[in-house]
Amino acid sequence: EPEVTQTPSHQVTQMGQEVILRCVPISNHLYFYWYRQILGQKVEFLVSFYNNEISEKSEIFDDQFSVERPDGSNFTLKIRSTKLEDSAMYFCASGGAWVANNNEQFFGPGTRLTVL
């Protein structure tokens, strides 16, 4: 069964450093998402991406964040200058075309980002 993959599984970085989190969505999917979950808290939407552009972003997704689909398979989240409060699990998700009013999102296993 196709699945969303994410690398690395765990990233440790120093405050102020740039990090790039990588995701390989399911191959025929059109919609791509990033969510994050701070330890012990709820899953929060960051950004959605469709047709090579951001379609929606949350208040969390400020100028420090960017997303890119550099080729036909990868979808990346970049944090330019990490802060301690960016420590969280970051989930990538992808979804296919809307069919019968449904668009199931498939989530990857996540990247745990630790900012020291």
Add this chain to the structure above:
Amino acid sequence: DAKTTQPPSMDCAEGRAANLPCNHSTISGNEYVYWYRQIHSQGPQYIIHGLKNNETNEMASLIITEDRKSSTLILPHATLRDTAVYYCIVRSYGGSQGNLIFGKGTKLSVKP
């Protein structure tokens, strides 16, 4: 913010049905009820969704009240592997490409 209210936790005996309630009293006509679950910090997993009719798939059943203000997810024969946080999410069709707004969910503990 999430438009749903769920109990923070529930217990269920292995082999019994788990009935997880959700209130969504402000749901609007073009919004669907979705259920996802998250097993021990893994990525959330889709379970089922519905608009107004009851739905069933291989994982669960979804019962939506006639006024659509509440729903119940039913796991007919809960196993230990069903221990997870279950999220009830109200989501509109189309529009914003369907971002999922998660609440705190219900932590279901299935006990032997």
